[in-house]
Structures are given as structure tokens and as C-alpha cells.
Amino acid sequence: MAPILATPGMVLMTIVVFCVQLVSLIVMTLMIFEYHHIHVKRMDLLSAFEGVQRMHIIWRCRFLVILYAAMTLMITIGTSYLYLFQPHIL
């Protein structure tokens, strides 16, 4: 049996750790969804005007979303890896 599942306490700990990771991913998805919703509304508003350069707003939105998703996944994968495979480090 893996050391992280050796005792009932550790099993519970493992479940809690992965629940936190799951909640984190759900929060990220909801936040990106809401951000996209506001962004679309903003683009609709700007498209009502003549001569609008909207590319900088589109790229700012994309950059922030990619950065947020990448960092959340990095935190999830990184802490999960350390917890599962390198317990002596944590």
C-alpha cells in the first residue's frame, strides 16, 4: 500500500487534499466562464461604435485567461505530484 494510504487518517487526508484540488478547478472554470460572459458584453458594446480597435482588449482577455488556467493547472499538478510521489518533501 502506498505510504499516503497507510492509515485511515492518511486516506482521509488524501481525500481532503483532492477535494480541495477539485474545488479549485471548479472555481477556475466558473470564473473563466463569468469573465468570458462580461468580455462578450464588452465587445458587443464596443462594436456599436465606429472605428474601434478592439484587438488589444481581445488579447488582454486571452492572455489573462491562459495565464490563469496554466497557473491553476500548474498548482494542481505540482501539489498533487508532491503529495503522491514525494511525501518526504511535503
Next chain:
Amino acid sequence: MSTQNHERLVDAFSTHWIKYSMPVFVLFVLLMTSILLFYFAGLSTHHLMWLSHITLLLALVLLVTVHHWFFHRILSDGMDDVIITDKRVIFLDSSLWLRDDMHEIKLTNIQAVETRKHGILQNILRYGSLWIDTGGSAIDAGEVIPLVPHPHRKAKEILELLEMS
């Protein structure tokens, strides 16, 4: 939004980058705290396992919470935009899940435009607030646009539009 009047965009900008400074500072401090808690969890693994578990959980929850809080602030603050057209001034103030405000001031209602730059930071970094007087007796919160980069330049733009209209 009316498109039939051919409203022309004059300027569209976001508020000053100084708005990101406080979230970055708080993120740095709390991330360091989280890393320290992870370190303590590692140190106590073989001696006090229950303490190690609690510390690890605290560190993880702090890390995840701070991360999401930071991006909530960044994504929300990044959405604050000011749009100046030849017919109106629009200030969009958004915060994910919490606020989605749109303050719209028609150029025909504007009596005067005032800029305020108070303090060393505002004068060095060239930002301040823009107060658009619409003739009311009190300063309405909706008519004060905070953290405007180069507020004097923006006020001049609006005044030029007022003269033209």
C-alpha cells in the same frame, strides 16, 4: 446601444496599472506564508504526523485561495474601462460575480471637467481622478472616475469634444 447615429469612438482606455500593485504585494506575502507552511509540513512529517497534516492542509488551502483571489482581482480590475465617444463618456466598473456597473454621461449634460492628482505617487506615476460635473449639487460617485492615466490629457480630450459639439 444605438448604432444608427454613427457614434464615433474617440478614446478607449483602462484605468492605471497602479491598481495591480496592492494585489501583487498581498499575493507575494501570502505565497511566502504558504511556502513556509509547506516547509514546516515537510519538517514535521516524521515526528508529528498530525501536525504535518494540518499544516499541509492549511498551506494548500491558503495557496489555492490566494491564487483564486489574486486572479479574481486581476480579471475584475482588468475589466475597468473608460470609453470616450463623440456623444458620451462611459465608465465600466466590473467585478466578477459582484458588480457590473456602467456609468454613462452624455456630453450635452457635462458642465465642466475637473482633474485631481493628489500625493507623490499620483504625480510621479501620472494618474488621478477625473470628475465630470453634470450640474448636480453634490459629487455623485458615478461621475468620478478614479485611477485615470494622464487625467489632464483626458480632460482636454473631453473639453475639445464639448467645444466641437
